[in-house]
Amino acid sequence: MQPPTPRQDFPPPLPSPPPLRLVVADDNPVVRAGLTALLSDRVDTTVVAEATDGREAYEAALRHRPDVILLDVRMPGVDGISALPHLVRLAPVMMLTYSHETETVREALRLGAGGYLVHGEFTTEQLVRAVRDVSEGRPHVTPGAAKALLTELRSSATAHAILEQPTPANHFPPNPLSQLQSPVGQSYRSRFQLSTREAEIMDLIASGMTNQQIAAMCFISEKTVKNHINRIFAKLHSTNRSQAAAKWLGVA
Numbered sequence: 001m002q003p004p005t006p007r008q009d010f011p012p013p014l015p016s017p018p019p020l021r022l023v024v025a026d027d028n029p030v031v032r033a034g035l036t037a038l039l040s041d042r043v044d045t046t047v048v049a050e051a052t053d054g055r056e057a058y059e060a061a062l063r064h065r066p067d068v069i070l071l072d073v074r075m076p077g078v079d080g081i082s083a084l085p086h087l088v089r090l091a092p093v094m095m096l097t098y099s100h101e102t103e104t105v106r107e108a109l110r111l112g113a114g115g116y117l118v119h120g121e122f123t124t125e126q127l128v129r130a131v132r133d134v135s136e137g138r139p140h141v142t143p144g145a146a147k148a149l150l151t152e153l154r155s156s157a158t159a160h161a162i163l164e165q166p167t168p169a170n171h172f173p174p175n176p177l178s179q180l181q182s183p184v185g186q187s188y189r190s191r192f193q194l195s196t197r198e199a200e201i202m203d204l205i206a207s208g209m210t211n212q213q214i215a216a217m218c219f220i221s222e223k224t225v226k227n228h229i230n231r232i233f234a235k236l237h238s239t240n241r242s243q244a245a246a247k248w249l250g251v252a
Contacts, residue, residue, distance in 0.1 A: 016043065017044075019042065019043060019044050019045050019046045020044065020045045020046070020067040020068060020131060020132065020135055021046060021048045021064065021065075021066045021067045021068075022039055022045055022046065022047050022048065022066055022067065022068050022069070022070060022131065023047070023048060023049045023050070023051060023057060023060045023061055023064060023066045023068075023069045023070065023091075024036055024039070024047050024049075024050050024051070024070045025050070025051040025052070025053070025054065025056065025057035025060075025069065025070065025071045025072060025075070025080070025083075026051075026052070026070075026072040026075070026096070027052045027053060027072065027074075027075040027076055028072075031072075031119075032050050032052075035047070035070065035096070036050060038124050038127070039127075039128070039131075042128065044128060044132070045128055045131060048060075048064045048066055049063070049064050049066070052075065052076075052077075053075040053076060053077035053078050053079070053083075054071075054075060054077065054078030054079060054080055054082055054083025054084075054086075054087070055077055055078040055083070057069060057071060057083055057087060058078075058083060058086055058087060058090070061087060061090040061091055062090065065090070065091070066091050067091065067092070067135045068091060068092050068093070068094055068114075068131050068134055068135045069087050069090075069091050069092070069093045069094070070094055070096045070131070071083070071084065071087065071093050071094070071095055071096065071097075071113075072095075072096065072097045073095060073097040073099040073104055073108070074097070074099060080095065080097070080108075081104070081107055081108060081111065084108060084111045084112060084113060085111050085112065088111070088112035088113070088114075092114045092134045092135055092137070093112065093113050093114060093134075094113065094114055094115040094116070094117060094130065094131060094134045094140070095108050095113050095115065095116045095117065096117050096119070096127075097116075097117075097118065097119065098118065098119050098120075099118075100118045100144040100145050100147075105141075105145045109139075114134035114137070114139055114140070115130055115133065115134040115139055115140035115141060115208075116140075116141050116142070116145040117130055117140070117141075117142045117145070118142050118143075118144040118145055121142040121143055121144050122142055130142075133208070138208070139207070139208050140208045141207045141208050141209070142213075143209065143213050143216065143217050145207075146203075146204060146207040146208075146209060146217075147217065192235050192236055192247075192248075193235055194232065194235060197218075197228065198228055198231060198232050198235070200218065201214055201218065201225065201228050201229065201232065202232050202236075202244065202245075202248050203248075204217065204218075205229070205232075205241055205244060205245060205248075206244075206245040206248050211225045211226060211229070229241075232244060236248065
């Protein structure tokens with residue numbers, strides 16, 4: 001009688017994906033070395049090159065073809081914003097910096113950055129998750145950068161509302177609300193009937209924040225955040241964050 005065949009797992013476990021190959025660009029040697037040490041001692045990420053400015057980052061990206069470039073904003077020589085339009089042609093770029101000025105965040109995202117992380121606002125695991133998200137085309141923004149964008153968004157909305165105020169000298173129909181508006185001309189709140197707080201939270205969801213981050217930023221509990229999200233999903237006729245964000249951003 002033959003001995004029983006050793007049991008094998010079925011189906012066999014899938015092989016682990018190869019580590020993401022990264023280029024780290026920062027003129028501060030301490031920050032650069034710290035990031036390299038954090039991201040090289042892992043099975044899911046590895047740093048293939050370092051750079052001290054945008055020019056070196058471009059040369060490294062050409063040579064190594066990384067999965068993601070981590071890019072500082074302020075560097076001598078060629079700074080991150082100047083290099084960004086050239087780098088995004090070679091690989092996804094995630095800004096990783098201490099700068100969270102509104103204009104800088106907006107310009108970086110306009111020029112194609114896939115994410116914007118501010119030092120001090122993330123853990124190592126959150127950094128790795130953000131790198132993975134950006135490599136797969138999912139934007140990732142930390143609270144400081146999102147707050148800068150929201151501040152500008154609110155300022156722009158207020159300025160637009162002031163400009164839209166009718167003057168007595170003009171002639172308007174007796175009831176402007178009786179005229180149909182195109183979706184582009186309507187505010188998100190009028191389209192979806194979100195409250196002020198719900199609209200604020202939906203902006204944060206669309207920026208990629210977690211419930212924990214939203215709770216910290218809005219000074220409310222995570223349970224309250226979940227309650228708001230449930231009401232938002234009902235109003236947007238969505239079942240998950242991706243669907244809600246797509247509708248909210250007008251890409252659904």
